[in-house]
Amino acid sequence: MRVVLSVHCLQDSGESAIAIIITGSTCSNKMSEVENTFRKFAVYGDTSASGNDMTGKNFSKMCKECGVMDGKAVTSTDIDIVFNKVKTKGARTITFAEFQQAMKELCCKRFKGKSPEEALQAMYGLIEGKEPSSVGATKVTKVGGVERLTDTSKYTGSHKERFDESGKGKGLTGRQDLSDNSGYVGAYKGAGTYDKTH
Secondary structure, three states: OOOOOOOOOOOOHHHHHHHHHHHHHHHHHHHHHHHHHHHHHHOOOOOOOOOOOEEHHHHHHHHHHHOOOOOOOOOHHHHHHHHHHHOOOOOOEEOHHHHHHHHHHHHHHHOOOOOHHHHHHHHHHHHOOOOOOOOOOOOOOOOOOHHHHHOHHHOOHHHHHHEOOOOOEOHHHHOOOOOOOOOOOOOOOOOOOHHHHO
């Protein structure tokens, strides 16, 4: 959100000072929201992360989910190239200052018809207020024959013995062919009688 004030005749210096303060506070609010989004994506998937540095994987995820990477003007290859360009040599992460530099690099590619300042503000508009989502989380599918094949209540024969009534697997106790590790051959009738006779 950008505040634009149109003043026809400014003769009092106090009014222009107020206009600068209003514009400055709006930019700082926008940057704090962008930095907040940066920190949320920086800690995503890493419980030990501090939120001050972002990996290339999380940077790519953020660009994809926020709409920076559109697949035409900005591709995943562009994201990786810019990430490696702005990061410190030998480092695996970028700081927020390096992130801002990366956004300056990408904004002109993403918004070609705009001036660099307008393109950067539009880029920050895409990013602010976003959170990482669990897009690729595995979910149980209920399509076609898969539901029929994974429903344990419909199992027959020896397979139904491997699950309890709730559908949870019994593990080794559900198998009929448990091996006998007593030291005797199978079907030996005198098992366990040696100690009694000697």
